[in-house]
Amino acid sequence: MQAFFQTIQKIVESSGFVLLFQNLGYLAMILVACGLLYLAIVKKFEPLLLLPIAFGMLMANLPGSGIIHMEFFVDTPTGYPLWEKILQEGGLGDLLYLGVKLGIYPPLIFLGIGTMTDFGPLISNPKSLLLGAAAQLGIFFTYVGAILLRFQPNEAAAIGIIGGADGPTAIFVTGQLAPGLLGSIAVAAYSYMALVPVIQPPIMRLLTTKEERKIQMRQLRTVSKTEKIVFPILCTIVISLILPQSAVLVGMLMLGNLMKESGVVERITKTAGNELMNIITIFLGFSVGCTTSADTFLTWRTLGIILLGLVAFSVGTAGGVLLGKLMCWLTHGQVNPLIGAAGVSAVPMAARVAQKVGQEENPQNFLLMHAMGPNVAGVIGSAVAAGILINLFK
């Protein structure tokens, strides 16, 4: 009988419940995970990524689950992942996390995004690339803010990239520069991307006049199929030669787009844009969620990252709108400054916001296609900014 009770006692002592109450941080993280699940399921905030991230967070914070061993990846004695330990003792989370650590998932997501992107509005109005560049101001402004909050330069760079409003790029940069902050930065980036319709309109209204918001833009010129095929090739060559660190992100984006525009590989285009992208989204979301342990997430630094993420989005939006105003002035009112706000990536949400705010003032105004130019330019711009930051801080 005594042996029976001893066995029961042993099982109880090793159960998650005991460990849960030994470290209340786990309990707090479970509550945070449930909160994120609520936002993803009920409020539909970027559910495709927030749901697997939140569930990964939940599993990583169930004591004893051992879903991931971040000590094999971060702060190791050699500075490199402990490959032997990963292969001998690692599990599902460890192996999936390799895709983040080695920078495999974000470019594959970009491949899928490329198959769904139409660069036509950008090619027909190349000036919109400047708006995409101006909206990257949020990245570098936030870098300074993070330095002031005493983050290390590489961490500050990873936090700044939230301003690119591009989840895969943020994960790509953070995985290379500050893997310890991956969970916090991913959660902040995707939460703010879902909140673009809430964050952007007040800034857009504040920086523009009613007359500017009413401006109707001229119809875009028609872009030939050949131009659409040449563009991804041209873009890959130019960006990769100037900034090799961006080659993998930009290259995969453009490969996906070339597959779509050429029309000769319909089967693999569908696979890249649907099945492959869905599989990678699950792997990416879940493994990023697994990196959010109570020890690394429940800190003042996470609060700082969330605050800086908001600053990054706001300044990026303001940068785009202000350059839009300048272009409006230079062209004597031919450019509606609202389309500048779409320069933060967040495709196509930011372009839809520009359309909505424009139509509030003038129901006859259709800015969506004009805003898609800066919007896709923002994707290229944030990939370029990512390459610059990796070049400077890796």
Add this chain to the structure above:
Amino acid sequence: MIVAAKVAPSPAVVVCTGMGLVFAILIVISLLITAQGKLFDWLQAKQNPPKAELPKPPQPQPAEEDSVSPEILAAITAAAYAMVGECKICSVQPVKKTILSKSSWAKAGMEEATTPFGLK
């Protein structure tokens, strides 16, 4: 072997270099796209040269209600050509045979086959 530690650049350098490079690269791409657009427009213009403007055919005058009928007009024109002696066939136009009336059964069948579902 001594490896020099990478010193982080100052924030001002990061901001200026970063924004400067982003703008520079995107301006280069913008210029290339513009040049590409102009090249393709030029090639297209070369392939399809604009056609020389042809003299506009005379607009047919609307026939007045109480004027001569087309049959009488055709007869007068033929007579005039015969008088002048320069008669030649300029064009031959096919004339479609029009069905003036259909049986009510044929009409009902056609309506049945062509009316959209929602309007039935």
